[in-house]
Amino acid sequence: MHRLYAYQISPRRTLSHFPEAQGGAIETSPELLKLFEELIPASKVESQSMVHLRTGDPESEPFRNQIRDHFLEICYGNDQQASIHASEIAAKLSLSMDQRSSKHSLLVIDAHELAQTRRIVLWLFPKDDVFRLQTSSKGNQLSVLDDVFSKSSTWRKAAIFSGPNTLHGFRTGRVIDIQSRKTDERAADFWLRLFLNAIYAMDSKNSTSQLVSTLKDAFESSTGPQRDQLFAAMVALPKSPNRNWSYTQIAQQYLDPAYQNSFLNRIPDMVRESSF
Secondary structure (H helix, E strand, C coil): CEEEEEEEECCCCCCCCCCCCEEEECCCCHHHHHHHHHHHHHHCHHHCEEEEECCCECCCECCCCHHHHHHHHHHHCCHHHHHHHHHHHHHHHHHHCCCCCCCCEEEEEEEEEECCEEEEEEEEEEECCEEEEEEECCEEEEEEECCCECCCCCCCEEEEEEECCCCCCCCEEEEEEHHHHCCCHHHHHHHHHHHCCEEECCCCCCHHHHHHHHHHHHHHCCCHHHHHHHHHHHHHHHHCCCCCCCHHHHHHHHCCHHHHHHHHCCCCHHHCCCCC
């Protein structure tokens, strides 16, 4: 099984309707498959930041993630189902981007077999200005090529997930998002949070920033005493003599039992007890 899809993506976050994706299934060739196969080790995506997909509704559907549903259908569904879900991924990405992103980008979805399971890789390449110089005895001509996308751009993004067709497959993956290191956090946020609905796994690179982001989200969506307690936690944590925390410890230390679940439900089960 090897499925390849390509879409031209334009920012549509301000639209109220679901955009129609421009693109679809691509006829594979040995050259094209070799290019994307070599791009995985070349980009070092398999050693990049680990992320966990979050649930869209922790209360009623604690194991549901929209992007994960699409991954499973593309990798394990029939051709028609896979094509529909690939288009929905492209549309969701478009709705996650605003005008601070590239005006046009190329999304490539590469789904294939991997040993006893299956893997999906998403690539997002920005549009680039490319010159073509033609020389002849009659003179030289310089032109600009339209609809050209750069696979080597430092602004490219990627996500890689794999697993079986089970409850636990495709829940943890790796991402490349060079832009997330820039100062415009909201502009960079679309790939990880708005599109994938994922959070970074707890490691030394991103644990503190992830905690800050989670507390901020919980604070902005809360009211009354819960909001007051979250604010108190945000103020107290940097001053605490305890330098190692887990999300569960923070909830128990700073939140009443009635408010703890609404905070912890934002965190995947597998990292709630992890110290950082």
